[in-house]
Amino acid sequence: MEPTTRVVPQVQEHLEALKERLLVMGGLAEEQVRLVSAALVDRDVDLAARVQAGDEPLNILHKEIDQRCVRVLALHQPVAIDLRAVLAAVKINTDLERVGDLAVNVAEAVHRYLQHPPVDVAERIPRMADLAQRMLRDALDAYVRQAVPLAEHVLQTDDLVDALKNEVSAALVPVMEASPAVIAPALDVILIARHLERIADHATNIAEDVIFMVSARDVRHHGPTA
Numbered sequence: 001m002e003p004t005t006r007v008v009p010q011v012q013e014h015l016e017a018l019k020e021r022l023l024v025m026g027g028l029a030e031e032q033v034r035l036v037s038a039a040l041v042d043r044d045v046d047l048a049a050r051v052q053a054g055d056e057p058l059n060i061l062h063k064e065i066d067q068r069c070v071r072v073l074a075l076h077q078p079v080a081i082d083l084r085a086v087l088a089a090v091k092i093n094t095d096l097e098r099v100g101d102l103a104v105n106v107a108e109a110v111h112r113y114l115q116h117p118p119v120d121v122a123e124r125i126p127r128m129a130d131l132a133q134r135m136l137r138d139a140l141d142a143y144v145r146q147a148v149p150l151a152e153h154v155l156q157t158d159d160l161v162d163a164l165k166n167e168v169s170a171a172l173v174p175v176m177e178a179s180p181a182v183i184a185p186a187l188d189v190i191l192i193a194r195h196l197e198r199i200a201d202h203a204t205n206i207a208e209d210v211i212f213m214v215s216a217r218d219v220r221h222h223g224p225t226a
Contacts (some may be wrong), residue, residue, distance in 0.1 A: 011082050014072045016087045019066065019144065022096070026063040026140040029096045030133055032058075032103035033199060034085045037129035039190070040110045048114065051107035058100035065093040079215070084129070088213040092143065095202040095209075099136065102202075106195045109188045116185035121168055124141045125189060128196040131157060135203035154207035155219070161200040168193040 029109035033053055069090045074077060078086055135154050142151040165220075172186045209217050 009075045011072065011078050014068065015082065015085050015089075016075065017066055018086070021061060021065050021068065022089060023144065024093055025058060025065065025093070025096045026136065028058050028061070029099040029103070030136050030140075032100055033106075033129060033133045033136065036103050036106045036110060037126055037133070039107065040113070040129070041126050042117070043114050045111060045114050048107045048110045052104050052111070055100050055104050058097055062093055062097040065089065069093070073110070076171075081216075084213045085206060086217065088143070088209040089114065092206050095205045099199050099202050102195045102199050106192050109191045109195070110190045113185050113188040113192070119172070119189055121171065121189055122213055124164050124168050125169070125192055128161055128168075128193060128200075131161050131164070132196050132199040132203065135161070135200050136206070139203045139206035142207060143213075146210070146214045148211055148214050150205035151210040151214075153183050155204055158204045160199055160201050165182070165193045165197040 032054060035047055035054075036051045038044065039051065057204045069086050072086050135157050138150055138157075141147070142154065169190055171191055176183045176186050208218075208220050211217055
Protein backbone atom coordinates (compact mmCIF):
# COMPACT_ATOMS: atom_id res chain seq x y z
CA MET A 1 0.00 0.00 0.00
CA GLU A 2 1.25 3.48 -0.86
CA PRO A 3 2.44 5.39 2.25
CA THR A 4 0.28 8.26 3.42
CA THR A 5 1.96 11.61 2.84
CA ARG A 6 1.27 14.98 4.33
CA VAL A 7 -0.15 17.40 1.75
CA VAL A 8 2.09 20.44 1.46
CA PRO A 9 -0.14 23.48 0.83
CA GLN A 10 2.30 25.03 -1.65
CA VAL A 11 2.46 21.83 -3.68
CA GLN A 12 -1.32 21.60 -3.71
CA GLU A 13 -1.60 25.17 -4.93
CA HIS A 14 0.83 24.46 -7.76
CA LEU A 15 -1.06 21.29 -8.71
CA GLU A 16 -4.34 23.19 -8.85
CA ALA A 17 -2.71 25.84 -11.05
CA LEU A 18 -1.36 23.11 -13.34
CA LYS A 19 -4.81 21.57 -13.58
CA GLU A 20 -6.37 24.92 -14.47
CA ARG A 21 -3.83 25.61 -17.23
CA LEU A 22 -4.18 22.10 -18.64
CA LEU A 23 -7.94 22.56 -18.81
CA VAL A 24 -7.49 25.81 -20.72
CA MET A 25 -5.13 24.04 -23.11
CA GLY A 26 -7.50 21.10 -23.43
CA GLY A 27 -10.38 23.43 -24.27
CA LEU A 28 -8.32 25.03 -27.04
CA ALA A 29 -7.31 21.65 -28.44
CA GLU A 30 -10.88 20.37 -28.36
CA GLU A 31 -12.10 23.51 -30.12
CA GLN A 32 -9.53 23.04 -32.88
CA VAL A 33 -10.82 19.51 -33.49
CA ARG A 34 -14.43 20.74 -33.52
CA LEU A 35 -13.67 23.54 -35.96
CA VAL A 36 -11.74 21.39 -38.41
CA SER A 37 -14.58 18.85 -38.43
CA ALA A 38 -17.05 21.65 -39.17
CA ALA A 39 -14.77 22.90 -41.96
CA LEU A 40 -14.91 19.47 -43.59
CA VAL A 41 -18.66 18.95 -43.19
CA ASP A 42 -19.58 22.50 -44.28
CA ARG A 43 -16.85 22.63 -46.97
CA ASP A 44 -15.62 25.87 -45.41
CA VAL A 45 -12.16 26.78 -46.68
CA ASP A 46 -11.94 29.88 -44.48
CA LEU A 47 -12.63 27.84 -41.36
CA ALA A 48 -9.92 25.34 -42.33
CA ALA A 49 -7.51 28.26 -42.73
CA ARG A 50 -8.52 29.54 -39.29
CA VAL A 51 -7.54 26.21 -37.73
CA GLN A 52 -4.22 26.24 -39.59
CA ALA A 53 -3.44 29.65 -38.08
CA GLY A 54 -4.74 28.88 -34.58
CA ASP A 55 -1.96 26.73 -33.14
CA GLU A 56 0.12 29.41 -31.43
CA PRO A 57 -1.91 29.71 -28.17
CA LEU A 58 -1.44 25.97 -27.63
CA ASN A 59 2.30 26.27 -28.20
CA ILE A 60 2.55 29.10 -25.67
CA LEU A 61 0.66 27.10 -23.05
CA HIS A 62 2.80 24.05 -23.78
CA LYS A 63 5.95 25.95 -22.79
CA GLU A 64 4.31 27.58 -19.77
CA ILE A 65 3.01 24.30 -18.34
CA ASP A 66 6.36 22.58 -18.84
CA GLN A 67 8.04 25.38 -16.90
CA ARG A 68 5.49 25.11 -14.09
CA CYS A 69 6.10 21.36 -13.81
CA VAL A 70 9.85 21.83 -13.64
CA ARG A 71 9.48 24.41 -10.87
CA VAL A 72 7.27 22.12 -8.79
CA LEU A 73 9.70 19.22 -9.14
CA ALA A 74 12.76 21.35 -8.39
CA LEU A 75 11.40 23.39 -5.49
CA HIS A 76 9.01 21.04 -3.69
CA GLN A 77 10.18 17.49 -4.48
CA PRO A 78 6.66 15.99 -4.41
CA VAL A 79 6.18 12.31 -3.58
CA ALA A 80 3.54 9.60 -4.05
CA ILE A 81 0.34 10.82 -5.70
CA ASP A 82 1.60 14.42 -5.86
CA LEU A 83 4.63 13.27 -7.85
CA ARG A 84 2.44 11.19 -10.15
CA ALA A 85 0.19 14.23 -10.66
CA VAL A 86 3.15 16.32 -11.85
CA LEU A 87 4.43 13.56 -14.12
CA ALA A 88 0.92 13.12 -15.56
CA ALA A 89 0.73 16.88 -16.18
CA VAL A 90 4.01 16.77 -18.15
CA LYS A 91 2.72 13.96 -20.35
CA ILE A 92 -0.79 15.35 -20.79
CA ASN A 93 0.73 18.69 -21.76
CA THR A 94 2.69 16.99 -24.55
CA ASP A 95 -0.35 15.05 -25.75
CA LEU A 96 -2.48 18.20 -25.96
CA GLU A 97 0.21 20.02 -27.93
CA ARG A 98 0.30 17.12 -30.38
CA VAL A 99 -3.50 17.23 -30.70
CA GLY A 100 -3.16 20.86 -31.75
CA ASP A 101 -0.52 19.94 -34.33
CA LEU A 102 -2.69 17.14 -35.68
CA ALA A 103 -5.70 19.46 -35.97
CA VAL A 104 -3.53 21.71 -38.13
CA ASN A 105 -2.54 18.70 -40.23
CA VAL A 106 -6.20 17.81 -40.67
CA ALA A 107 -6.97 21.41 -41.68
CA GLU A 108 -4.24 21.32 -44.33
CA ALA A 109 -5.64 18.09 -45.76
CA VAL A 110 -9.19 19.49 -45.62
CA HIS A 111 -8.05 22.59 -47.51
CA ARG A 112 -6.64 20.40 -50.31
CA TYR A 113 -9.67 18.11 -50.28
CA LEU A 114 -12.11 20.99 -50.68
CA GLN A 115 -10.56 21.85 -54.04
CA HIS A 116 -12.23 18.71 -55.42
CA PRO A 117 -15.79 17.38 -55.62
CA PRO A 118 -16.77 15.50 -52.45
CA VAL A 119 -15.85 11.85 -52.02
CA ASP A 120 -18.43 9.56 -50.43
CA VAL A 121 -17.10 8.39 -47.06
CA ALA A 122 -20.51 7.48 -45.61
CA GLU A 123 -20.22 10.01 -42.76
CA ARG A 124 -17.38 8.05 -41.21
CA ILE A 125 -15.02 11.04 -41.02
CA PRO A 126 -17.42 13.34 -39.12
CA ARG A 127 -18.20 10.38 -36.83
CA MET A 128 -14.48 9.89 -36.19
CA ALA A 129 -14.02 13.59 -35.45
CA ASP A 130 -16.95 13.56 -33.03
CA LEU A 131 -15.61 10.50 -31.21
CA ALA A 132 -12.07 11.92 -31.00
CA GLN A 133 -13.43 15.19 -29.61
CA ARG A 134 -15.56 13.39 -27.01
CA MET A 135 -12.64 11.14 -26.03
CA LEU A 136 -10.50 14.21 -25.44
CA ARG A 137 -13.24 15.87 -23.37
CA ASP A 138 -13.86 12.71 -21.31
CA ALA A 139 -10.13 12.15 -20.72
CA LEU A 140 -9.74 15.69 -19.37
CA ASP A 141 -12.90 15.33 -17.29
CA ALA A 142 -11.45 12.11 -15.84
CA TYR A 143 -8.26 14.02 -15.04
CA VAL A 144 -10.13 16.76 -13.19
CA ARG A 145 -12.39 14.36 -11.28
CA GLN A 146 -9.71 11.65 -10.87
CA ALA A 147 -12.35 9.31 -12.31
CA VAL A 148 -10.76 6.01 -13.27
CA PRO A 149 -13.98 4.46 -14.72
CA LEU A 150 -14.36 7.38 -17.13
CA ALA A 151 -10.71 7.06 -18.16
CA GLU A 152 -11.26 3.35 -18.80
CA HIS A 153 -14.27 4.22 -20.98
CA VAL A 154 -11.98 6.40 -23.11
CA LEU A 155 -9.64 3.44 -23.63
CA GLN A 156 -12.54 1.32 -24.83
CA THR A 157 -13.77 3.99 -27.26
CA ASP A 158 -10.41 4.05 -29.01
CA ASP A 159 -11.16 0.67 -30.62
CA LEU A 160 -14.20 2.18 -32.34
CA VAL A 161 -12.14 5.01 -33.82
CA ASP A 162 -9.56 2.51 -35.07
CA ALA A 163 -12.32 0.47 -36.72
CA LEU A 164 -13.74 3.57 -38.44
CA LYS A 165 -10.31 4.50 -39.78
CA ASN A 166 -9.94 1.01 -41.26
CA GLU A 167 -13.43 1.25 -42.78
CA VAL A 168 -12.51 4.54 -44.49
CA SER A 169 -9.45 3.00 -46.13
CA ALA A 170 -11.31 -0.15 -47.12
CA ALA A 171 -14.17 1.87 -48.65
CA LEU A 172 -11.94 4.21 -50.66
CA VAL A 173 -9.42 1.76 -52.14
CA PRO A 174 -11.90 0.24 -54.65
CA VAL A 175 -13.19 3.74 -55.47
CA MET A 176 -9.66 4.85 -56.37
CA GLU A 177 -9.09 1.71 -58.42
CA ALA A 178 -12.29 2.34 -60.38
CA SER A 179 -11.72 6.06 -60.95
CA PRO A 180 -8.17 7.46 -60.95
CA ALA A 181 -9.62 10.99 -60.99
CA VAL A 182 -10.64 10.65 -57.33
CA ILE A 183 -7.25 9.40 -56.12
CA ALA A 184 -6.05 12.80 -54.87
CA PRO A 185 -9.12 13.71 -52.77
CA ALA A 186 -9.53 10.11 -51.59
CA LEU A 187 -5.94 10.05 -50.34
CA ASP A 188 -6.61 13.27 -48.44
CA VAL A 189 -9.66 11.65 -46.81
CA ILE A 190 -7.55 8.65 -45.80
CA LEU A 191 -4.95 11.05 -44.38
CA ILE A 192 -7.62 12.96 -42.45
CA ALA A 193 -8.84 9.67 -40.98
CA ARG A 194 -5.29 8.80 -39.95
CA HIS A 195 -4.81 12.15 -38.20
CA LEU A 196 -8.13 11.82 -36.37
CA GLU A 197 -7.15 8.33 -35.25
CA ARG A 198 -3.91 9.79 -33.86
CA ILE A 199 -5.90 12.46 -31.98
CA ALA A 200 -7.91 9.65 -30.40
CA ASP A 201 -4.64 7.93 -29.50
CA HIS A 202 -3.50 11.04 -27.63
CA ALA A 203 -6.80 11.14 -25.75
CA THR A 204 -6.14 7.50 -24.87
CA ASN A 205 -2.68 8.44 -23.60
CA ILE A 206 -4.24 11.07 -21.33
CA ALA A 207 -6.70 8.50 -19.97
CA GLU A 208 -3.84 6.09 -19.26
CA ASP A 209 -2.00 8.84 -17.41
CA VAL A 210 -5.10 9.52 -15.30
CA ILE A 211 -5.30 5.86 -14.29
CA PHE A 212 -1.62 5.87 -13.34
CA MET A 213 -1.93 9.15 -11.43
CA VAL A 214 -4.92 7.98 -9.38
CA SER A 215 -4.22 4.29 -8.82
CA ALA A 216 -0.50 3.84 -9.65
CA ARG A 217 -1.48 1.27 -12.30
CA ASP A 218 0.40 1.30 -15.60
CA VAL A 219 -2.14 0.21 -18.22
CA ARG A 220 -0.17 1.25 -21.29
CA HIS A 221 -0.13 -1.42 -24.00
CA HIS A 222 -3.01 -3.10 -22.11
CA GLY A 223 -0.76 -3.88 -19.16
CA PRO A 224 -2.14 -4.14 -15.57
CA THR A 225 1.15 -3.44 -13.80
CA ALA A 226 0.92 -1.68 -10.44
